[in-house]
Amino acid sequence: MLDSIYIALIAVIVLALAFDFINGFHDTANAIATCVSTRAMAPRAAVMMAAVLNFVGALYSTGVAKTIAKDIVNPAEVTNYVMIAALVGAIFWNIFTWYFGIPSSSSHAIIGGIIGAGVAKAGFDILQISGILKIVAALIFSPLIGMALGYTIMTILYWIFGDKPHGKVNRGFHRLQMLSAALLSFNHGANDAQKSMGIITLALVAAGVQPSLDVPLWVKLSCAFMMALGTAMGGWRIIRTLGVKIFKLEPINGFAENLSSSLVIYTATAFPGLHLPVSTTHIVSGSIMGVGAAKRFSAVRWGVAQQMLVAWILTIPASAIVAALSYSLIIWLF
DSSP, X not given: OHHHHHHHHHHHHHHHHHHHHHHHHHHHHHHHHHHXXXXXXXXXXXXXXXXXXXXXXXXXXXXXXXXXXXXXXXXGGOOHHHHHHHHXXXXXXXXXXXXXXXXXXXXHHHXXXXXXXXXXXXXXXXXXXXXXHHHHHHHHHHHXXXXXXXXXHHHHHHHHHTTSOXXXXXXXXXXXXXXXXHHHHHHHHHHHHHHHHHHHHHHXXXXXXXXXXXXXXXXXXXXXXXXXXXXHHOOHHHHHIIIIISOOOOHHHHHHHHHHHHHHHHHHHHSTTTOOXXXXXXXXXXXXXXXXXXXXXXXXXXXXXXXXXXHHHHHHHHHHHHHHHHHHHHHHHO
């Protein structure tokens, strides 16, 4: 019995680190799509910058990790089989959407996975409804805030630079865009790596290895490394969707998008009392739409945005269903 507990714990750790790797691979585009599409940075340099700053950002705090560990399902009811099934559901959806070049949310996927596996194990009573509602509200409203902020920042930039030579303005924003992309890479690591940290920590508590939900240093370092490694591998299919298909970006637009996305993600991650997991992909996509709409409403390819919205809506239920089925299969096998 003891051996099976530790085997399950090792499986959770391996799958959580794999999820972190796929998250980095899947979400590379979030921070660097605009830099690559506007040629402000060479693709390889942009990816390596994002990888390094994802690693640094992942070590920044653990507030989001604790939210993941305690605010979705009752920690006392969680087993490592639940965590294995949750990760299978999330990883399946991430790979599925990456294959088709759809910028879906790793945050939605893991939350859906935890909900589906938890309900399959203990019914709906296992859910922390108030925590889930807070998290879902953040996931819904953060891209809308990103859109509004992107529109506002871009409008201000048009007021300031609208009468300046177009080529000169874009040349000036090349370096500013690189700086804003670096800031976004840091914030992406700070929020997204904590999701796997929370899962591993919850698994350690479930296995009786540690009594509290404090994140150990080795968990921080492991998750930070795997996200950075995934980022270094790149996710070029999604870069094309974010950098070109929604709205054709120029350096000034890329700067506005990166800055607005960074402000939203940083607030959700570090603002006292929040520590909320948000979707970098959704926020970046919303910011791009806001920046494009500031130029003119018709500049945004709303058809592509509609396809992305459908994927976003499907993510939580799809990953929840896969996780629930995975949990049932695990219990049947073991």
